[in-house]
Amino acid sequence: MxxxxxxxxxxxxxxxxxxxxxxxxSMVYSILMLFNFTHGDIFMTGAYIxxxxxxxxxxxxxxxxxxxxxxxxxxxxxxxxxxLTSLLGIIVERVGYRPLRDAPRASAAxxxxxxxxxLETGNLAVLGARRFSFPSLIETxxxxxGGVYFTNKKILxxxxxxxxxxLLHAFIRKSRWGMAxxxxxxxxxxxxxxxxxxxxxxxxxxxxxxALAAAAGILYGMxxxxxxxxxxxxxxxxxxxxxxxxxxxxxxxxALAGFLLGFIEIFTAMIFPSTLRDLIAYTIILLILTxxxxxxxxxxxTTQLRL
Amino acid sequence: MQMVVENLKVxxxxxxxxxxxxxxxxKGEIVCIIGANGAGKSTxxxxxxxxxxxxxxxxxxxxxxxLNAYPPDRVVSELGISHVPEGRRLxxxxxxxxxxxxxxxxxxxxxxxxxxxxxxxxIFPRLRERGKQMSGTLSGGEQQMLAVGRAFVSGRRMMLLDxxxxxxxxxxxxxxxxxxxxxxxxxxxxxxxxxxxxxxxNFAGRGYVIENGRIVLEGNSPDLLRNEEVxxxxxxx
Numbered sequence: 001m002x003x004x005x006x007x008x009x010x011x012x013x014x015x016x017x018x019x020x021x022x023x024x025x026s027m028v029y030s031i032l033m034l035f036n037f038t039h040g041d042i043f044m045t046g047a048y049i050x051x052x053x054x055x056x057x058x059x060x061x062x063x064x065x066x067x068x069x070x071x072x073x074x075x076x077x078x079x080x081x082x083x084l085t086s087l088l089g090i091i092v093e094r095v096g097y098r099p100l101r102d103a104p105r106a107s108a109a110x111x112x113x114x115x116x117x118x119l120e121t122g123n124l125a126v127l128g129a130r131r132f133s134f135p136s137l138i139e140t141x142x143x144x145x146g147g148v149y150f151t152n153k154k155i156l157x158x159x160x161x162x163x164x165x166x167l168l169h170a171f172i173r174k175s176r177w178g179m180a181x182x183x184x185x186x187x188x189x190x191x192x193x194x195x196x197x198x199x200x201x202x203x204x205x206x207x208x209x210x211a212l213a214a215a216a217g218i219l220y221g222m223x224x225x226x227x228x229x230x231x232x233x234x235x236x237x238x239x240x241x242x243x244x245x246x247x248x249x250x251x252x253x254x255a256l257a258g259f260l261l262g263f264i265e266i267f268t269a270m271i272f273p274s275t276l277r278d279l280i281a282y283t284i285i286l287l288i289l290t291x292x293x294x295x296x297x298x299x300x301x302t303t304q305l306r307l
Numbered sequence: 308m309q310m311v312v313e314n315l316k317v318x319x320x321x322x323x324x325x326x327x328x329x330x331x332x333x334k335g336e337i338v339c340i341i342g343a344n345g346a347g348k349s350t351x352x353x354x355x356x357x358x359x360x361x362x363x364x365x366x367x368x369x370x371x372x373x374l375n376a377y378p379p380d381r382v383v384s385e386l387g388i389s390h391v392p393e394g395r396r397l398x399x400x401x402x403x404x405x406x407x408x409x410x411x412x413x414x415x416x417x418x419x420x421x422x423x424x425x426x427x428x429x430i431f432p433r434l435r436e437r438g439k440q441m442s443g444t445l446s447g448g449e450q451q452m453l454a455v456g457r458a459f460v461s462g463r464r465m466m467l468l469d470x471x472x473x474x475x476x477x478x479x480x481x482x483x484x485x486x487x488x489x490x491x492x493x494x495x496x497x498x499x500x501x502x503x504x505x506x507x508x509n510f511a512g513r514g515y516v517i518e519n520g521r522i523v524l525e526g527n528s529p530d531l532l533r534n535e536e537v538x539x540x541x542x543x544x
Contacts, residue, residue: 183398190396195384195413
């Protein structure tokens with residue numbers, strides 16, 4: 001029993017990363033019908049920006065000689081990285097995708113992959129091959145409740161993730177920008193006829209998705225402090241799988257499938273040797289998609305009316 | 308002339324849809340374009356809304372502005388030309404009120420938006436009752452009301468209507484056209500395309516008959532209604 005609970009907590013943490021990243025894929029898909037294959041590397045860049053921000057903040061507070069509580073530094077780090085990374089998302093949309101809006105989707109996908117490679121190798125070129133370790137901004141405290149061990153960081157990671165998801169939900173449901181996004185996801189061709197420019201909504205969507213990926217990057221850095229230019233590749237692809245599993249364009253689906261993916265992976269590793277983990281976990285997902293090819297909340301392919 | 312269109316040419320790939328249309332609309336007029344399926348009626352409206360690219364030397368001027376210099380969203384938000392597309396194209400996942408709010412998204416004159424919403428509700432009281440309902444669950448007639456109401460809120464100097472009678476029962480058609488007359492009295496110029504020529508000509512002051520991407524006939528509605536060719540081709544003998 002403790003063993004299962006232990007893994008439940010691990011799965012929630014692991015699933016948080018997938019869910020936060022998957023949301024970015026889903027949001028962009030829902031309004032532009034394209035998958036932003038740069039997204040995994042935006043996550044990586046977010047983690048590095050967070051690393052940079054934390055390092056600078058630590059240096060500044062140390063040199064000025066004031067002591068700032070770790071949680072405050074962490075919040076600042078997350079906010080700074082979310083802001084700067086959302087800027088990166090806006091640039092990716094502007095430079096990479098907007099010129100290709102009417103081009104075949106394959107061109108946009110290839111462009112996305114190329115920008116991703118540029119971010120990875122650019123990082124390598126600028127920072128070199130050495131790996132950085134994410135500074136520990138808060139002390140790790142381990143709790144033991146009835147034989148189940150968990151740290152304050154795990155609680156924090158899951159808590160911050162869920163909080164950001166609820167924030168996103170409220171934004172999409174209640175704000176006028178969220179309303180425009182919902183409209184765009186329903187029928188993006190008619191949106192300009194309402195006097196609303198796609199060039200306002202699209203960058204906004206990239207910005208939000210990138211900010212969530214940045215948050216995921218920092219939370220990931222808290223749990224697994226070693227940063228690597230290619231850290232976003234596998235995690236990005238797996239989160240993309242979560243976005244598909246949730247249903248293309250479904251926000252709720254992406255979040256749930258992200259956590260489900262975490263659970264499938266962790267519990268597969270609980271039963272089978274960890275070298276078989278991904279093989280078995282993704283065979284299970286393949287089977288699910290065989291029976292539900294459009295995912296949990298996605299719509300079957302429909303022939304949309306064209307203007 | 309509020310709108311002047313000269314030599315309007317549109318092609319879809321190698322297929323020429325419009326071969327050079329010339330027409331003009333005075334402020335406050337109701338003008339209709341009638342013609343058979345595929346004659347180029349919808350394409351004309353889409354060209355004005357900048358949804359389809361036009362060929363070189365196509366002239367479209369509205370209130371002194373060259374439409375070709377405007378992207379589709381600014382045709383609506385800055386010039387005030389709204390477009391009720393064929394098939395209504397409501398946002399079915401948004402409520403009635405949200406559909407109207409989205410139409411006002413880009414408008415800066417907040418107070419006037421509120422007035423225009425009220426006008427929509429006074430013209431179509433049903434929409435007020437349905438305010439919180441998802442627009443996808445409305446009846447066909449209510450959906451058409453919302454499509455027109457949405458256009459009115461988005462930009463009201465000129466309204467382009469693509470087959471507003473389509474799919475409506477005859478009694479609903481008549482009340483819809485009554486409502487459009489009321490909107491016209493609010494100083495909104497109306498350009499309408501219709502397959503139902505009799506209905507359109509009874510509603511509009513003037514009409515253009517379009518065939519295979521060319522204007523073949525134009526005139527005041529009473530004259531067109533009496534015209535033998537129009538009678539034979541569009542009014543059922």
